[in-house]
Amino acid sequence: MKKCWVIYNGSLTSDKFRDQAELLKDAAERAGINATLKKNYEVLMALHEELGGRPDFVVFLDKDILLATYLKNAGIPVFNDPEVIETCDNKAKQYIQLAKDKIAMPETIIAPKVYPKFTIEKSGYYEMVLEKLGLPMIIKEGHGSFGMKVYLIETEKEFFAKVDELRGVDYVFQEFIETSRGRDIRVNIVGGEIVAAMHRSSETDFRANITNGGVASVIELTPAQKELAIRAAEAVGAEFAGVDLLFGENEEPLVCEVNAAAHIRNIYNVTGINVADKMIEYIVGKLA
Numbered sequence: 001m002k003k004c005w006v007i008y009n010g011s012l013t014s015d016k017f018r019d020q021a022e023l024l025k026d027a028a029e030r031a032g033i034n035a036t037l038k039k040n041y042e043v044l045m046a047l048h049e050e051l052g053g054r055p056d057f058v059v060f061l062d063k064d065i066l067l068a069t070y071l072k073n074a075g076i077p078v079f080n081d082p083e084v085i086e087t088c089d090n091k092a093k094q095y096i097q098l099a100k101d102k103i104a105m106p107e108t109i110i111a112p113k114v115y116p117k118f119t120i121e122k123s124g125y126y127e128m129v130l131e132k133l134g135l136p137m138i139i140k141e142g143h144g145s146f147g148m149k150v151y152l153i154e155t156e157k158e159f160f161a162k163v164d165e166l167r168g169v170d171y172v173f174q175e176f177i178e179t180s181r182g183r184d185i186r187v188n189i190v191g192g193e194i195v196a197a198m199h200r201s202s203e204t205d206f207r208a209n210i211t212n213g214g215v216a217s218v219i220e221l222t223p224a225q226k227e228l229a230i231r232a233a234e235a236v237g238a239e240f241a242g243v244d245l246l247f248g249e250n251e252e253p254l255v256c257e258v259n260a261a262a263h264i265r266n267i268y269n270v271t272g273i274n275v276a277d278k279m280i281e282y283i284v285g286k287l288a
């Protein structure tokens, strides 16, 4: 019997991380695999010792990239690949990757590195960004989920306060897609194929995230939406991806972001599709 570990972050107290891991564990067990849930700190990264109880593969739901790399180096197949997790975990990095493949997305400017104790406020740099993107615009931190680190900037005062606050942090400036205010699409992709999609909309916020008050419903994707979502996942190398799509001016799709460890509970509730089963099926097929 094959053996797998499902790794999630042990320091996060929200139940949804545990729940996501359990969905994967149950799917693995349905497929006849011996699955063990592990918090990231339950795998000891002692580099001078051999890793004990090696599994045949790891489903990696955490962003502990060092642990993912450690396991990969021990010769264990890790899904997603640690490099993909790392790319997706930093929105700035993933947008660079998406742009390389000419993926349609909002106009995006990667903020330069500014050390926390210094400033480039007098350099004219920020005025140039304001001129290129205009207001309102989006400022988005590199690391963030559930819409928590995405800001709608409406005034110059807010703009300068935010860039000052974000010294030392990776972030991007992005065109605000007004036609997508409070609505987007989540597409789940497994091994280059779309397995589920939902529309999300919010009456109260420009962000459509469900955790942030968005309401989800089933959606039939257009061919353009399907194609773009698949290309976006491919551009970052993600075998498992939750791609967020925005609605452009003429309803044309634009990529908002690619998640490497997308939560799958909401899409299960809305569509009845258990993405975890597809993920396990894909891994089993790949390792066969």
Ligand SMILES: Nc1ncnc2c1ncn2[C@@H]1O[C@H](COP(=O)(O)OP(=O)(O)O)[C@@H](O)[C@H]1O
Residues within 6 Å of the ligand: 106, 138, 140, 144, 145, 146, 147, 148, 149, 150, 174, 175, 176, 177, 178, 180, 181, 182, 183, 184, 206, 207, 208, 209, 244, 246, 256, 257
């Ligand atoms: N450029 C944008 N224009 C309009 N809405 C956006 C834009 N970027 C993000 N959003 C909204 O904010 C939400 C959160 O942004 P996202 O980049 O997906 O970050 P997170 O990782 O926090 O989900 C999106 O689901 C979308 O509704």
Ligand SMILES: [Mg+2]
Residues within 6 Å of the ligand: 146, 147, 244, 257
């Ligand atoms: Mg998102």
